[in-house]
Amino acid sequence: MVYDDTLSITVNGEHRRIVKGMTVAELALELGLEPTRVAVERNMEVVPRSTLGEVRIEDGDDFEIVTFVGGG
Amino acid sequence: MTDQWQVAGRNFTSRLIIGTGKYKSFEQNAAAVEASGAEIVTVAVRRVNIADPKQPMLTDFIDPRKITYLPNTAGCFTAEDAIRTLRLAREAGGWTLVKLEVLGEAKTLYPDMIETLRATEILATEGFEPMVYCADDPIAAKKLEDAGAVAIMPLGAPIGSGLGLQNQVMIRLIVENAGVPVLVDAGVGTASDAAVAMELGCDGVLMNTAIAEAKDPILMARAMKAAVESGRLAYRAGRMGKRLYADPSSPLAGLI
Numbered sequence: 001m002v003y004d005d006t007l008s009i010t011v012n013g014e015h016r017r018i019v020k021g022m023t024v025a026e027l028a029l030e031l032g033l034e035p036t037r038v039a040v041e042r043n044m045e046v047v048p049r050s051t052l053g054e055v056r057i058e059d060g061d062d063f064e065i066v067t068f069v070g071g072g
Numbered sequence: 073m074t075d076q077w078q079v080a081g082r083n084f085t086s087r088l089i090i091g092t093g094k095y096k097s098f099e100q101n102a103a104a105v106e107a108s109g110a111e112i113v114t115v116a117v118r119r120v121n122i123a124d125p126k127q128p129m130l131t132d133f134i135d136p137r138k139i140t141y142l143p144n145t146a147g148c149f150t151a152e153d154a155i156r157t158l159r160l161a162r163e164a165g166g167w168t169l170v171k172l173e174v175l176g177e178a179k180t181l182y183p184d185m186i187e188t189l190r191a192t193e194i195l196a197t198e199g200f201e202p203m204v205y206c207a208d209d210p211i212a213a214k215k216l217e218d219a220g221a222v223a224i225m226p227l228g229a230p231i232g233s234g235l236g237l238q239n240q241v242m243i244r245l246i247v248e249n250a251g252v253p254v255l256v257d258a259g260v261g262t263a264s265d266a267a268v269a270m271e272l273g274c275d276g277v278l279m280n281t282a283i284a285e286a287k288d289p290i291l292m293a294r295a296m297k298a299a300v301e302s303g304r305l306a307y308r309a310g311r312m313g314k315r316l317y318a319d320p321s322s323p324l325a326g327l328i
Contacts, residue, residue, distance in 0.1 A: 012119040032125030039117075039164035046159045049166075064119065066160050068130055070101060071116025071146050072091030072231070072280030 007059040018057060025052040028065065038067050075304065077275045079253050080169050080201040080222040082140070086111045087270065088300045089142065089255065091280025095289065098133035104283055105134055107293035112140040114171055114278065116147075117161045136165065142203065144171040149184070151191035158200060169222070170195070171257075173205035181231040181258075185212045189219055196220025205257050208242035210249055217252050224250055225257035225278060228269060232281045234261030237268050247273040263292075263299035270303025271311070 006017040011031070018027060024047055028035040040047045041064040047055055076083045089112045095101035105113060113134060121127060143161030145154035151174060158170045174191055176184035185207050195202045196219060203223035204216050213224045226246055229235035237243060237259060247254045253275035260266050260279040269277045277300055286292035 012122055014122070031120075031122050033120055033122075037129070037131065037164075038120055039160040041156075041160055044156070046163050049163055064160070065122075066117050067120050067164060068115040068136075068141060068143065068161075069118045070092035070095065070098075070130055071144055072093045072114055 007057060007061075009057060009060065010062045012063070012065060022057050023053055024055045024057060024063075027057060027063070028052065031065070033065065038065050040065050075308070077253060079203065079275075082169070084111050084140075086297075086300075087276035087304060088266070088296055089114065089276060089278040090283055090293070090296075091278070092130060092134065093280050094284035098128055098130065100289060101130075101284075102133040104289045104293040105139060107290045107297070108283065109297045110139070112142050114142045114144050114280070117143055117145075117157050117164065140169070141165055141167075142169060142171045145173050147175070148173070149175050149177075149187075151187045151194065154187075154191045155194055155198075158195060158202075159198075162200070168199055169201045169203070171205065171225070172202040172221075183207050183227070185209065189215055192216050192219040192221050203255070208239040208246065210242065210245040213246045213254075214249055217250060221252060223253040223255055223275075225255045227258040228256045228265065229259030229261075231258040233259060234282055234285075235259055236261050236265040237272075240268065240272060243269070243274065244272045260296075263295040266296050266299040267303035267306070270300055271306050273307050276300070 005020050007020055009016055024040055025035045035052050043062050076085050086109045088108055088110050090108050090110045091114045092101055145157045148154040148157055154174050172191055174184050174187040176182045183206050192202055192204055201222045203225055204221040205225045208226040228237035255276040255278050256269040256274050257278040260282045266277045283289050283292045
């Protein structure tokens, strides 16, 4: 257990550490993503885009961040 | 009078839906969409590239405000995976018109109809409007429609095979029985295949590889536009009956 001001999370299968208190929208911006152009799933549940700026990240959260790509 | 078609309450003029995979570049893809006249394009839902978040995106080249994005569930082998993907797609795009495909196995990409039907039922109860990739099975097609599919999209041949419509009898039976639009999805290889689908009475054709893997994709996009329009016109015109033997077109009377 690490006693500091960071949280351990997973984003698209990769482990990351982030500062405590961050919202999902802030995480997206930190990753260089425009929150209006992605969709976010947190622990298998979609996070509505309207609440990305309100939902605070918790230790152990597992995120999938997706967008549209070419496909048939 | 324009010959429009309607799916889930939306009107479209073009009966050609094209995919956005396998193109050499976004520029080529956008040019093919333009040349095809398509008003709907299919797109996939994938993880963003966190290592390089500033790389160009499909939406920079094909404007979702002008072209309807139809998110697919390509690569999903269970109802759960497909539903999870489309829930994210709905959040990413903000619309409920989607393309459902639940695949049975990787070699043929043939649809798993039990999982497809189950996913259709769940999606419909969640307010989605699924256009459903399916087997060329008229009974299954009817069940999909009853479950809430807004369009039935049987394959003409395996995805990406370009073999043309191998199942014209079954496609025609599906068209005859359907109360929702029927589009051939998969199997088209060249323009005449698209025309055949339309001559059978399909409401539209969906294709990706036939255009993207042509030597000149933009020229093939034009060819497909013309073929879909020609096939549709021929269907509406009503073709002549077939005869086993010749029937002269010039009068026999007055022959010297």
